[in-house]
Amino acid sequence: MKEIIEALNWRYATKRFDPSRKLSNEQIEILKESLRLTPSSYGLQPLYFIVVEDESLREQLMEASYGQRQVLEASHLFVFCSHTNISHDHIDEHANNTAQIRKIEKEATNKYADFLKREVNSMDQNEQKTWNEKQCYIALGQFLTVCAIQQIDAIPMEGFDSAKYDDILNLNERGIHATLVCPVGYRHPEDRHQFNAKVRKIQDMIFETI
Amino acid sequence: MKEIIEALNWRYATKRFDPSRKLSNEQIEILKESLRLTPSSYGLQPLYFIVVEDESLREQLMEASYGQRQVLEASHLFVFCSHTNISHDHIDEHANNTAQIRKIEKEATNKYADFLKREVNSMDQNEQKTWNEKQCYIALGQFLTVCAIQQIDAIPMEGFDSAKYDDILNLNERGIHATLVCPVGYRHPEDRHQFNAKVRKIQDMIFETI
Numbered sequence: 001m002k003e004i005i006e007a008l009n010w011r012y013a014t015k016r017f018d019p020s021r022k023l024s025n026e027q028i029e030i031l032k033e034s035l036r037l038t039p040s041s042y043g044l045q046p047l048y049f050i051v052v053e054d055e056s057l058r059e060q061l062m063e064a065s066y067g068q069r070q071v072l073e074a075s076h077l078f079v080f081c082s083h084t085n086i087s088h089d090h091i092d093e094h095a096n097n098t099a100q101i102r103k104i105e106k107e108a109t110n111k112y113a114d115f116l117k118r119e120v121n122s123m124d125q126n127e128q129k130t131w132n133e134k135q136c137y138i139a140l141g142q143f144l145t146v147c148a149i150q151q152i153d154a155i156p157m158e159g160f161d162s163a164k165y166d167d168i169l170n171l172n173e174r175g176i177h178a179t180l181v182c183p184v185g186y187r188h189p190e191d192r193h194q195f196n197a198k199v200r201k202i203q204d205m206i207f208e209t210i
Numbered sequence: 211m212k213e214i215i216e217a218l219n220w221r222y223a224t225k226r227f228d229p230s231r232k233l234s235n236e237q238i239e240i241l242k243e244s245l246r247l248t249p250s251s252y253g254l255q256p257l258y259f260i261v262v263e264d265e266s267l268r269e270q271l272m273e274a275s276y277g278q279r280q281v282l283e284a285s286h287l288f289v290f291c292s293h294t295n296i297s298h299d300h301i302d303e304h305a306n307n308t309a310q311i312r313k314i315e316k317e318a319t320n321k322y323a324d325f326l327k328r329e330v331n332s333m334d335q336n337e338q339k340t341w342n343e344k345q346c347y348i349a350l351g352q353f354l355t356v357c358a359i360q361q362i363d364a365i366p367m368e369g370f371d372s373a374k375y376d377d378i379l380n381l382n383e384r385g386i387h388a389t390l391v392c393p394v395g396y397r398h399p400e401d402r403h404q405f406n407a408k409v410r411k412i413q414d415m416i417f418e419t420i
Contacts, residue, residue, distance in 0.1 A: 002240050004356055008247040030212050032417055036410055037218040039354060041368055043409055051419040098409045130340060134347045138366075141351020144249060146214055149359070156348075158251055169420075199253055199308045200246055207242055209261040210379075 004149065009198060011148040013155045014183075016191035017074040023185060027152060028076060031184065034146040035078075038139040042116055044094055046083040046132040047139060048176045050169060051076055057168070064164035065181065070155055075185030079165065080139060081176040082132040086120045136179040147184060157181040214359065219408060221358040223365045224393075226401035227284040233395060237362060238286060241394065244356040245288075248349040252326055254304055256293040256342040257349060258386045260379060261286055267378070274374035275391065280365055285395030289375065290349060291386040292342040296330045346389040357394060367391040 023031075028051070035049055052058055053076060061079075062071040071077055083090065095113035099106045120128065140156055147154040158180065165171070165178035187194055233241075238261070245259055262268055263286060271289075272281040281287055293300065305323035309316045330338065350366055357364040368390065375381070375388035397404055 002360075004359055005240060005243050005247070008244060008352075011249075013249070030215060032413060033215050034218060034355075036413055036416065037215070037408075038351065039221075039223070039366055045411055045416065047416060049417050051417065054420055057420060094409075097411065101407050101409050134344055137344045137347035138351040138354075141248065141348040141353070142218075142355045143351070144348075145244075145352045145355040149214055150212075156249055197311050197313075198247075199304075199311050201255055201307065203242060203246055206246065206255065206257060207259050207261065210264050210267060 007148040007151075008145070010151070011144065011154070012194055012196070012198065014074075014153040014185075014187045014191060015070060015155065015193050016188040017070055017153065017183065017185045018188045019073040021075065021186040023075045023152065027150060030150060031078070031143065031146060031152070034142055035139055038142045040135040040138065041131070042094075042119075043098075044086065044090065044116070045135075046086055046090065047136055048081040048083070048174075049139075050079040050081065052079060053077075060168050061160075061165065061181075064168060065157065065160040068157070068159070070183045071157075071160075071181070073185075074155075074183030076183070078143070078182045078184060079169065079178050080136050080180040080182065081171060082129075082136040082179045084132075084175050084177055085125055085128045086132065087175075088117055091116045091120065133179050140180050140182065143182065152184055153187040154182055154184045157183070217358040217361075218355070220361070221354065221364070222404055222406070222408065224284075224363040224395075224397045224401060225280060225365065225403045226398040227280055227363065227393065227395045228398045229283040231285065231396040233285045233362065237360060240360060241288070241353065241356060241362070244352055245349055248352045250345040250348065251341070252304075252329075253308075254296065254300065254326070254345075256296055256300065257346055258291040258293070258384075259349075260289040260291065262289060263287075270378050271370075271375065271391075274378060275367065275370040278367070278369070280393045281367075281370075281391070283395075284365075284393030286393070288353070288392045288394060289379065289388050290346050290390040290392065291381060292339075292346040292389045294342075294385050294387055295335055295338045296342065297385075298327055301326045301330065343389050350390050350392065353392065362394055363397040364392055364394045367393070 065071045095109040099109045162178045275281045305319040309319045
């Protein structure tokens with residue numbers, strides 16, 4: 001089977017990182033660029049990413065993660081945030097960005113912006129929030145795949161107190177909230193989880209071809 | 211910049227496929243295996259994937275996708291489904307699977323199953339549904355990245371009538387529902403969208419390092 005499948009089999013949710021090993025600037029740059037390029041619905045990118053290096057902040061965030069040490073011990077901590085809603089300003093900014101990058105008239109993108117505003121207006125606040133969070137999960141999927149290919153260890157986490165994260169990182173005032181957390185770095189040679197066989201359903205249980 | 215970033219820049223949401231070009235069995239196998247290996251919360255894999263080849267079915271699904279021709283013209287159509295809830299049976303099956311694959315006593319996994327049942331019981335039906343859907347978006351992120359690396363064209367779609375999909379594919383009776391759709395294959399040389407510059411926010415707009 002191909003290299004990519006080998007990489008996906010190599011990865012596992014790393015519970016214990018080697019605190020002495022740090023990712024290089026180039027590695028972090030690849031991870032950031034892969035997040036920036038993540039597809040999102042209508043290309044709206046209702047996302048924000050915080051890379052936490054600061055140790056005292058990491059200690060606070062570990063407390064807000066039920067004491068899970070990977071938050072502190074991993075090389076870098078990525079906090080995946082999503083926007084609490086989608087404002088008309090956000091859509092206008094996207095339309096302007098599109099006009100600028102594609103060197104087209106603002107008129108053309110204005111029509112598209114009007115369409116997007118009608119789409120978004122058809123959702124209530126909570127639906128918008130959930131929709132944005134789902135886009136965040138696409139970013140996580142892309143991120144974890146890129147990590148595996150680069151032989152970077154990672155552990156995706158939903159298990160943290162998001163309200164506390166929002167508070168510690170001052171996210172509320174910016175209209176965003178912590179949705180997912182992903183420490184990255186190098187597995188500790190003694191992390192016993194790396195030796196566990198991967199548990200997945202066999203293809204016949206989750207696929208149908210018609 | 212690295213190969214992987216080149217691949218992510220190469221990909222785009224392919225609106226028009228070349229209907230004469232089909233993916234090989236080996237390519238489809240890699241895509242399926244990458245979906246099977248997708249991480250999910252607690253490894254529960256509340257997902258199901260339908261690969262639609264049948265042309266008359268694809269025509270019906272195109273109707274249920276507001277007539278978007280990529281549903282018919284792409285080489286293969288992947289329908290990403292998620293479970294409507296998480297049953298105790300689902301959790302027991304996961305625990306049994308874990309015991310079997312890791313060759314450990316069922317006793318040990320039973321305790322984990324009890325913990326998972328408490329977790330899931332703390333969510334109402336709608337929260338379980340949304341949680342499962344989010345796992346589906348991780349699978350999409352991984353899938354699109356693997357497609358890009360393999361130079362397979364794809365278009366992720368939320369824009370389809372999911373109730374009609376559920377009906378056409380008889381999903382309700384199986385406790386699953388269509389969550390995302392992704393036609394895959396080869397871009398048509400005349401698909402004008404491939405020539406558009408990619409629109410993404412610059413890193414400074416969506417990243418903070420602290």
